[in-house]
Amino acid sequence: MWPLQMRGVLRLGRATDLWPKTAALSVLLAMAVPGLVLLAMGRVDLMVYTVGGSTCALYGHNLPYAARARALACVVLGMAASNGVGLATAAATSSTAIRVAVAALLAAALKLVCETPRIGPPGNVIFTFVAAGCAFFPQRLTDIPATSRSPLPRRCSPGWCA
DSSP: OOOOOHHHHSSOOOOOSSHHHHHHHHHHHHHHHHHHHHHHHTOGGGHHHHHHHHGGGGSOTTSOHHHHHHHHHHHHHHHHHHHHHHHHHHHHOOOHHHHHHHHHHHHHHHHHHHHTTTOOTTTTHHHHHHHHHHHTSOOOGGGHHHHHHTHHHHHHHHHHHO
């Protein structure tokens, strides 16, 4: 067994030359379209669900089209699952300490899941940010099934189109 390298665990991976420009424009487009629609409908409270899906556009810009499709499918499923855990935690408890503990465990799990296949920049940072935010989002247990089912198609489309 080889010793674990702790320095690499705490360091963010290097971004490609193309990544900052195209990814930022993709996320801007993927957030602007659903955000403006929700604003026009007067439902800005639903923006937390579209932010998670829109940030999926950050991943896979350095991959060929078919590989990007597979990577984005995994990213969307991972984002939906991590947001589901965060929302369930927010609905189940009002204790800040428990929410922080769940967010920390979720961050560790997401780090492991993103580093194993070397998903590339930004790695687990966006997953962790959005899921930890969902852990502190006001939520009721009765709303969890509806939000778990409905955002998945909406999450996929903005990230894929951008």
